[in-house]
Amino acid sequence: MIEYRFSPVTEPVRLTSSTFEGEIGRRLQAVTEQWILPTPDANPAILEMFRERDRKPLTHKIPWAGEFAGKYLTHSALIYAITGDPKLEAHLKKFAHDLAALQAADGYLGPWATPYQLGIHGQSPNGGTTWDLWGHYHAIVGLLTWYEISGDEEAFACARRIGDMLCNVFLGTGRRVYEAERYEMNMAVYHGLLLLYRHTGEKRYFDLAAEVEKDFETPPAGDYIRGPLNGLKFHETPQPRWESLHSILGIVERYFLDGGDDYRTAFSRLWWSMLEGDRHNNGGFSSGERATGNPYDIYAIETCCTVAWTAMTLDMLRLEGDSIIADELEFTLFNSGLGLMSPSGRWVTYDTPMDGRRIASAHAIVFQARPASSELNCCSVNGPRILGMVKDWALTRNTDGISVNYYGPCTLSFETTSANRVVITQETDYPRESKVTLRISPDHAEEFTLALRIPHWSERTSVIVNGVAVEGVVSGQYLKLKRKWQASDTIEIDFDFRLHYWVHGNGYDYADYEAEWQVFGPEDADAPLPSEGDTPKRTIQSVGGHLDAGLRSFTSRVSRACFVTNVHSERDDILPIIFSAGARAEVFVNDEKVYAGSLVSDGPDTTLRQMRLELPLRPGNNKVMLVVIMSKPHETLTATIGRGESGKDYPLASIYRGPLLLAFDHRYNTMDAESIPALDAATINMERVEPSIEFAPWLLVSCRDANGETLNLCDFASAGMTGNVYRSWLNVIGAKEAAFTAGNPLRSTRPA
Secondary structure (H helix, E strand, O other): OOOOOOOHHHHOOOOOEEOOHHHHHHHHHHHHHHHHOOHHOOOOOOHHHHHHOOOOOOOOOOOOOOHHHHHHHHHHHHHHHHHHHHHHHHHHHHHHHHHHOOOOOOOOOOOOOHHHHHHHOOOOOOOOOOOOOHHHHHHHHHHHHHHHHHHOOHHHHHHHHHHHHHHHHHHOOOOHHHHHHOOHHHHHHHHHHHHHHHHHHHHHHHHHHHHHHHHHOOOOOOOHHHHOOOOOOHHHOOOOOOOHHHHHHHHHHHHHHHHOHHHHHHHHHHHHHHHHEEEOOOOOOOOOEEEOOOOOOOOOOOHHHHHHHHHHHHOOOHOOOOHHHHHHHHHHHHHHHHHEEOOOOOEEOOOOOEEEEEOOOOHHHHOOOEEEEEEOOOOOOOOHHHHHHHHHOOOEEEEOEEEEEOOOOEEEEEOOOOOOEEEEEEEHHHHHHHEEEEEEHHHHOEEEEEEEOOOOOOOOOOEEOOEEOOOOOOOEEEEEEEEEEEEEEEEEOOOOOOEEEEEOOOEEEEEEEEOOOEEEEEOOOOOOOOOOOOOOEEEEEEOEEEEEEEEOOOOOEEEEEEEEEEEEEEOOHHHHHHHHEEOEEEEEEOOOOEEEOEEEEEOOOOOEOOEEEEEEEEEEEEEEEEEEEOOOOEEEEEEEEEEOOOOOOEEEEEEEEOOOEEEEEEEHHOOOOOOOOOOOOOOOOEOOOOOOOOOOOOOEEEOOOOOOOEEEEEHHHHOOOOOOOOEEEEEEEEOOOOOOOOOOOEEOOOOO
8 A cells, every 4th residue: 555645634543433313324224235245246247248248149238238237236335344243254355265266367257248348349239339348447446445453465466357358358458447338337446446546556547547537538538627627517518417426536545645626626626617507405416417507406316326425535535634524424425425325235226316206226227127126226326325434524534633523322342553452432412402421431531632523504513522611612523632541531523513503495396296107119310200099019108207118229320219298277377397308309288399408418428407487378278298209229218297386386305404405205294295385484393393203203293383283203314214206495484595605505594
């Protein structure tokens, strides 16, 4: 391991033992038992795809199939590092050994037959491209993560052989990583190569990474360094897809390795721009798998995107050490991070919307399923990493001492620089309750600084050390307590759990538009449009506003799908509608074309764009038809529809109790999601209640609406756990809007 030239401001504390209790502890156990341990047996193709890569007939795989094993190993290893579960340890030793045994002699560790490896020889046998370098990147990350935790030398050697192969193919040969496959995700090997260089000191890994970095400036790559240095926000760069975050992780690694303020500045500016424009009210990142610069964008908040955002935020914390950054890690974990998982630990979502439904990824993106891998998709093998990454920010170490970033029931042990063992025990029901008691137990008394994260939303925080109140507690900063700590020391913290509100008053309130749709196609794009009496291919029901006909193509043939439904109106009216689709789209109302345009960006990227339209309705039934035309590989024949409601005389707002976003779930109320009453921020008073219901939420609070009727809200992570609709943008009277600032990234305020 080579030393960084520029040390991080703060680094994760190497925990000698850790026990997480409460909801986090329960989730760690659930995901281990219900997902990690059963997965290889339930989905044997996770490894068999490597063994069978050259067997005829060649199997039809999705382009990113090679990522599954690496992502799975990454999150499983991180969770093992927290729990120390011996059964999980044995399981991962075997999995890593079996994976390494499937590596080819030249270092190749992908699922593709020899003629199609690394994209060098063109398209895959599927007729599209392979994301082969992307898969190898995730293999490097998974193998190195497991090696760092377990010391498994076989896994380390396997990762090195991947790096050697990449250098043999691309370094000094005239071939470019960028040219091998013109898809941005493959350039993530930049980060993987720099990780290998740090672990080994092998200079050619660094040299190849430097060559990949040069291609950041080649269109349509992301220009991740020059762009932000020239003032571009991430969503304004040429390649604002979520996969780019893995390439961007390499920028901060490059800074630590050999310096250069440009790397530090570029990374920091990109992160802050993402926080401002693309981290939603629930802590999730991205809209339609990309940055749009609009935190209110209702397109899919993909699980993989939120995981990548958390990984990037971890590196941002290492880079700058700001408590506001640690606030973001907590915020994402407790809301979208837990919300993207089933409480059972069995599955994760593809999309965890602000308003809508939680749908298992195995359902929402079932097109990724293959024989012997019915549960494997990009999100299922990635989502649990949110839990595993807790160990990297719970306690951090810097030159001043130790920072406490994670609050919740737990016992964490570590050693000081003098090898003195210290145990920190938290007795608390946080984040359900505001009070936290920390008991500090060193083996022997020692002076060091213990810094407490004071969240930016906690304007009035009480801190008491051994019965004495501490002065100068400031929200959005660390409270540094330097003293000679002894085994009897106790810290009592009481955070400000008064409600705070993020207000957004954007025009229409877009609700899920659920209806029955007739699907015509796929068919040639020049075929006649369907007319009355034509037989649809099938009929589907939109779920959570999302239409997915299950139609994908990885060929370049131009094809089309049509979605048709009827909308009844009592009078001449308009239907405010918001939609996205992969590819070109046309919208017809009563056979009149009201919109035609492309919804994807230029170049090979199939990033989705969102459109808002007002569709003219006449009295009676109205035929609405959405036509999606696909002309490039990987474009999707899907659509997301949201119906708007106008005439609101109050703004929409998100309500927070401490770090938890509150949400409406009709399971705990008498009214439906379409009839939520208004709340008055000036008079609202919430009380925690204990639910007597099966599948009870983590937190349930009760209040009175503006008319005095009872309204119950639950924590966002629990909302919709049984498949029903939920809402996190609620009707609130008297809440104030606030602009985004570095000191208040949540934009939240409290009534005067």
